[in-house]
Amino acid sequence: MSKIRIDKIEDDFKEAKRLAEEEEGIGRKPEGWQKYLIPTIAIAWSLFQLSLPRFVLLDSTYIRAIHLAFAMMLVFxxxxxxKKPIFGLKYLARHKRIPLLDMVIAAFAAYCALYLVINYDQIITRYGSPTTMDIVIGIALVVLLLEAARRTIGPALPVIAGGFIVYSFLGPYMPALIAFKGTSMGRFVGQMTMSTEGIYGIPLDVSATIVFLFVLFGAMLDKAGAGHYFIQLALSLLxxxxxxxAKAAIMGSGLTGLVSGSSIANIVTTGTFTIPxxxxVGYSPTKAAAIEVAASTDGQLAPPIMGAAAFIIAEYVNVPYIEVVKAAAIPAFASYAALFFISHIEASKAGIKGLPKNELPQFFKTLLSGVHFLIPLSMLLYELIVVRHSPELAAFNAILVLFFIMVFQYPYLAYRKGDPLLPAFKQSFLMILDALxxxxRNMVSVALATAAAGIIVGVVALGLGNLISEIIDVLSMGNVFLMLIITAIASLIIGMGLPTTATYIVMAALTAPAxxxxxxxQGFIVPLMSAHLFCFYFGILADDTPPVGLAAYAASAIAKSPPIATGIQGFLYDIRTAILPFMFIFNSDLILHNVNSWSQGILIFVMACVGNFAFASATQGWFVAKNKKWEIPFFLCVTFILMRPDQIAIWLGIPHEQRYWTYLIGLAIYGALYLLQRPRTARDEAEIENTTAERY
Incomplete structure (x- = not known):
């Protein structure tokens, strides 16, 4: 690709990059001496977090408070x-300079977050009886935290958290169904800011001890060039x-999901190359953007490195992280396999071919050019799966390997070219500082989302848990199917304005126990893991749910397609992911619950993929030829049979241990549909070619 072409692409993607920068924590771009202030604090934060797994031993409460202090300081x-001046208030909307007021607020916010640490010995002796100073600082911390969350991730989470705060005080005055005994100011402040049941709860602990290291690992890989390498490798293969x-975009986005937990950053990294x-080759701008949106959004599902919420699931369910990876494996890979199938369907419907071989990078040359990126990834997988180290220690060891690779990456290239080594070492040093x-910066939104969501969790812990279960039971009329639909819709609506992690925490606190x-x-034994993964999946799907769907806006900026239409199309592609949580709630085989045999796991995986293919055919109107309307119910039957063999076995009176024999029924119907459509394939392809020829 020529330099002129690259420059043109970069100009076209300014809006997408702006959205990605906001997602990555780049707000102001101050000038002068101030431009070093934010990166210096961010680097100090990264170094502090890196010191914890190996070198510094601190109480977990101290770690959470310091973590939050860094995040709040960076936000302000x-x-x-x-964002823009209102009523001439330019001072409050400066982007090229940090006003003194924000510096003072940043320092005070950090002090409020650290107040628990500074006065820890005294606070633990008077827990439950806060002093006036405790209450003043506690209220200030809650207010500043909600404001910090508003500045970073928008108004949705502060509004929801504010509603729960108001409810905690006005509960006695509510209608009978939602009446709550309420709380006092002292108890509220003690719960939220002086204990580990509120702001400093489990979500913030996971953010401080585990998530940061994985985000840092991804940032370092990205700065080293792994994102570009993955998409080139995918193009050379597919x-x-x-x-x-489109298939390369899906594979590249899945691999980039290992590097970035942000769907928007994933789109900008891979979509820059794949959407054009x-x-x-013939995809419409809307469908090209939508495929990238669906692939990048689902990047957070891809084991073994999933989104931040996956680590919180491990803590809530009280299982090792590897168990979350095991549970998420089949749904995630079946979802990606179905997206590959959808891209193939879209290509078939439009008569789209592949790229000429001479326009693609050579596979072995591309593979060898970035093989060093696979070393830290392999190290991480080895640590997590084979050695079974804790996630934070596994991430630390992988970062250590990656650090040495980054130190010598540029000097090695300079040595091969015969260039001076000192400038190359300097370039490596600057790259590492940039990654730190x-x-x-990338962690700011995660830290604030987990801390602010902790307010909601804290209010629920004040005694609302049983009441919420009763309310949900009343709303769903005791019907578990209706309750799941309500939970899914609520997750999608709440997730329009919240990051995935915050959406998951809120919905898990409210609905997972229910x-x-x-x-x-109702007689359904639902594993706790299934309930939490249900909330997790729909939190992720909210990323491309219209009319908000920021991921769709980023992709549409690259493709020059309508954002709403892109979001709708992306959501239609993601329907094949949306059915999976409903299936694994009732069929725990899909999350490998009590499944310890490799052969059994592989069988379940293959059948789940075929079932998802059938569902994709039903929703996209194509299998090997254009569907007839009467064929669609049969595709849906195949989906249900291959994903719910347990239910089919019950209907047919087959013992539960022999339920997998019912797979043969689904495969037989699927095979019959193939044989019916095969004679129509050549005719439909000819019609598409004629239509395409007439169009051009």
Whole structure:
């Protein structure tokens, strides 16, 4: 690709990059001496977090408070009060300079977060009886935290948390169904800011001890060039097949999901190359953008490195992280396999071919050019899966390996070219500092989301848990299916304005216990893992749910397609992911619950993939030829049979241990549909070619 072409692409993607920068924690771009202030604090934060797994031993409460102090300081320095001046208040919307007011607020916010640490010995002796100073600082911390969350991730989470705070005080005055005994100011402040049941709860602990290191690992890989490497590798493998650029986009986004937990950053990294290539071979701008949105959004599902919420699931369910990876494996890979199938369907419907081989990078040359990126990834997998180290220690060891690779990456290239080594070492040093700063900035939104969501969890812990279960039971009329639909819709609506992690925490606190309880009452044994993964999946799907769907806006900026239409199309592609949580709630085989045999796991995986393919055919109107309307119910039957063999076995009176024999029924129907459509394939392809020829 020529330099002129690259420059043009970069100009076209300014809006997408702006959205990605906001997602990555780049707000202000101050000038002068101030431009070093934010990166310096972010680097200090990264170094502090790196010291914890190996070198510094601190009480977990201290770690959480320091973690939050860094995050809040960065927010008030990095994000202005107003995005644009209102009523001439330019001072509050400065982007090129950090006002003195924000510096003072940043320092005070950090002090409020550290107040628990500074006065820890005294506070533990008077827990439950806070002093006036405790209450003043506690209220200030809550207010500043909600304001910091508003500046970083928008108004949705502060509004929801504010509603719960108001409810905690006005509970006695509510209607009978939602009446609550309420709380006092002293108890509220003690719960939220002086204990580990509120702001400093489990979500913030996971953010401080585990998530930061994985985000830093991803930032370092990204700065080293792994994102570009993954997409080039995907293109070299898949680019020449039917709809090759779309398939490369899916594979590249899945691999980039290992590097970035942000769907928007994933889109900007991979979509820069894949969306223009998809348009070049014949995908419409809307469908090209939508495929990238669906692939990048689902990047957070891909084991073994999933989104931040996955680590919180491990803590809530009280299992090792590897168990979360095991549970998420089949749904995630089945979802990605179905997206590959959808891209193939779209290519078939539009008569789209692959790219010429001479326009694609050579596979072995591309593979060898970035093989060093696979070393730290392999190290991480080895630590997590084989050695079974804790996630934080595994991430630390992988970062250590990656650090040495980054130190010598540029000097090695300079040595091969015969260039001086000292400038190359300097370039490596600056790249590492940039990665450390990027890791700190990327973590701001996660830290604040977990801390602010902790307010909601804290209010629920004040005694609302049983009441919420009763309310959900009343709303769903005791029907577990209706309750799941309500939970899914609520997750999508709340997730429009919240990051995935915050959406998951809120919905898990409110609905996960209710799903297990109400399911048990109706005779469905729902594993707690299933309930939490249900909330997790729909929190992720909210990323591309119209009309908000920031991921769709980023992709549409690259593809020059309508954002709402892109979001709708992306959501239609993601329906194949949305059915999976409903299936694994009732069929725990899909999350490998009590499944310890490799052969059994592989069988379940293959059947789940085929079932998802059938569902994709039903929703996209194509299998090997255009569907007839009467064929759609049969595709849906195949989906249900292959994903719910337990239910089919019950209907047919087959013992539960022999339920997998019912797979044969689904495969037989699927095979019959193939044989019925096969004679129509050549005719439909000819019609598409004629239509395409007439169009051009």
């Amino acid at each position: 320095l990095n994000y202005p009060l107003l 680019g020449r097949f039917k709809g090759g650029p 290539m998809m348009k070049k 700063a990027s890791g700190g 799903i297990v309880t109400i399911g048990g009452v």
